[in-house]
Amino acid sequence: MMTNSIYSVILFSFLRTSMKFTCSTSDLLQAIQLTSRAISSQQALPILGNILFEVKGTSCTLSATDLELSIVTSFDASIEREGSITIPAKAIQNFAQYNQDSEVTLEVLEGNQLKCTSKHSKTALSGESAKEYPTIPSVDGKTTFSIEAAPFLEALRLVTFTSAKTSLRPVLSGVSLRTEGDSMILVATDSYRLSEYKLATSVTGELGCIIPVKVLEELKVALASAKGGKEKPDDGEEKKEKEPAMIDVTLSPQQIELKTGRTRLLSRLIEGKFPDYRQIIPKQTNVTAFISSRDLTVAAKRMHYFAKEVNNNITFKFGSGQAELATPQTQLGKDEATISAEVEGGEAKIALSSSYLLDFLSHVEGEQLKVSIMDAMHPAVFHLPGNERFLHLIMPLRLQDNA
Numbered sequence: 023m024m025t026n027s028i029y030s031v032i033l034f035s036f037l038r039t040s041m042k043f044t045c046s047t048s049d050l051l052q053a054i055q056l057t058s059r060a061i062s063s064q065q066a067l068p069i070l071g072n073i074l075f076e077v078k079g080t081s082c083t084l085s086a087t088d089l090e091l092s093i094v095t096s097f098d099a100s101i102e103r104e105g106s107i108t109i110p111a112k113a114i115q116n117f118a119q120y121n122q123d124s125e126v127t128l129e130v131l132e133g134n135q136l137k138c139t140s141k142h143s144k145t146a147l148s149g150e151s152a153k154e155y156p157t158i159p160s161v162d163g164k165t166t167f168s169i170e171a172a173p174f175l176e177a178l179r180l181v182t183f184t185s186a187k188t189s190l191r192p193v194l195s196g197v198s199l200r201t202e203g204d205s206m207i208l209v210a211t212d213s214y215r216l217s218e219y220k221l222a223t224s225v226t227g228e229l230g231c232i233i234p235v236k237v238l239e240e241l242k243v244a245l246a247s248a249k250g251g252k253e254k255p256d257d258g259e260e261k262k263e264k265e266p267a268m269i270d271v272t273l274s275p276q277q278i279e280l281k282t283g284r285t286r287l288l289s290r291l292i293e294g295k296f297p298d299y300r301q302i303i304p305k306q307t308n309v310t311a312f313i314s315s316r317d318l319t320v321a322a323k324r325m326h327y328f329a330k331e332v333n334n335n336i337t338f339k340f341g342s343g344q345a346e347l348a349t350p351q352t353q354l355g356k357d358e359a360t361i362s363a364e365v366e367g368g369e370a371k372i373a374l375s376s377s378y379l380l381d382f383l384s385h386v387e388g389e390q391l392k393v394s395i396m397d398a399m400h401p402a403v404f405h406l407p408g409n410e411r412f413l414h415l416i417m418p419l420r421l422q423d424n425a
Contacts, residue, residue, distance in 0.1 A: 041077050041105025042129040047140070049097040050126060051118040053084045056095050056247055056285065058111040059240055062088035067156075072108035074155045075128075075136075077101055085158050086111065091237055092158045093244075095285040106152035109136050113147045161288060163274035167225045169206075171245050171267035171282065177208050177219035178238055180412055183385055185235045186212040196232040198296040201225055209299060210235070213417075215378050216299055216401075220411040232296055233278055237289035241269070241280050248283040303415065304396040304403060309370035311340045311393045312407065313363040318345075318391065319383045321359040322376055325349050328357045329376040335419050336376045338402075340395060341369035350422040370395040372402055373419040382414055 057073055065071050066089060074085040083096040107130050114136075118126070123140035131137050131146075138145040178197075186194035191213075198209040206223040209216065245267060270281040273291075280287045322336065329336050331352040339346040340363065347359040372395055382404065392405040401415040 040103055040130050041075070041107060042102040042127070043077050043082055043099040044102070044125060044127045045082060045097065045099040047118060047121050047124055047126050049099075050082075050128075051115070052247060053082075053095050053097050054111065054115045054118055056244060057084045057086040057093045058115060059243060060086040060088055060091050060093040061111050069108060069150055069154050070156075071110055071112075072150060072155065073111045073114060074106065074108045074152055076106045076152070078104050085155075087156060087158055089156065090290055091234070091240065092288040093240060093285070094158060094288070095244075097284070105130055107134060107136060107149045108152055108155050109147055109149040114138075117143075117145050117147065158288065160286075161272045161274050161277045161279035163272045163277070163279075165227075165229065165273040166271065167223075168268050168270050169221070169223070171269050173221055174269060175242060175245060177221055177412075178242060180385060180414070181208045181210045181217040181219050182235050182238055183210075183381060184212060184215050184217040184414070185210040192292050193232055193294040193296050196234050196292040197238060198230075198232050200230040201228060209296070211297070211299060213297075214375070215382070215414065215416045216302075217414045218299075218412070229273070231273060231278065232292040232294065234289055234292055237278070237280065237287050240287055241282070244282055244285045244287060245269075248285065302401065303413070304394070304400045307367070307394040307396055307403075309340050309365060309367040309395045311345060311363045311365045311395075313345055313361060313391050313393060315383065315386065315389055315391050317361045319380070321347055321361060322379050322383065325357045325359065326376040326380060328352050328354055332422065333419060334375040334377040335373050335422055336379070337371065337373045337421060338395075339369070339371045340365050340393075370397065371421065372398050373421045374402055374416050375419060378416050382416070 054073060061071060070088060076083045080098060080101060081096045082099040083094065085092065085094045117138050121140055121143055123142055126138055126140040129137045134149045134151055136147045136149050138147065182197060185197060189195050194212055200207050201223060204222060206221040206225060207218065209218045248267060267282060272279040276291055278289055278291055325336055325347060328349040331354055332350045335350055337348050343363065343365055345361045345363045349357045386406060388406050390407050392407050394403040398418055398421055401417045404414040406412055
């Protein structure tokens, strides 16, 4: 009886570790590319350079983490034996990327070897036991809600680029999310420019946190990977339409989980208090100008060649149905431009960073911009005509005498 028991344990262990399944090569590659984005170039532990494979039921789940950000996704597979293993991300991605067969079979052999077999290839990769991989738990939070992906992505596109690129002030390297009444407000700033976007929401109660930009950027990738939702079932003669892709959000005091389709992204939240930016938004406007986005982009790109020699300085003068742009005199020369504009109010002069202006222009769509100026000492505020939910401001530079 004892012998049979020992034999059963050994047999069960073999079956559990000798994972074997067959799947689409494209599904495998897509999952690898998505999860590997959570792998940092500077791992605290060597095994964090691996992707965890877990095969159970009818699906294969891939996970990766750098202990700050985790990405978990799954896809359908034909399972012969369940099991798990971790494989170096670069090695398995190299195999999947250059395998031209539509299907591949993956099988764990003795010694944590992963045998990858397809019609025209046979590859063996060295892995490590899944037992050595850090656990990626779900976020256990009382705050849960769902939001439609399309408007949320629009908000992210117009907000995240203004966050700080360094972690000298951690709160500025994230996006502030808070609720006010029936609005969900996303804000990012690096203290030189700022973007705010107000989304309509049905979320009840007060909500506030600072989300690392990294997880929000990866959310964009995950949504693009999911190809925007699933088709509604055919109902009689009604045409099939795409259901809106949804994002399920779970918040705890320290973590956030974002789930879309079969992909989960988990991240720590940024601790600290986001600055009270509302006090720097001008309360009044002396000049409002409506200007062509394309004309402004073309002029700013040309003038940036000179402006970058003098702190990216471009001087704007609004009035008399036009906007006059000028760079200071530099060793390279100087540049001036006149752009037609619909100007309301008197005249205004302000100096702005060509670099920040071009960055903003590269993220907006639409033919026109609304620019509001109080004076040379207060930030310029940009709106998209017809979309008062969004504002972007750029802090002024010192006016140059010779501009």
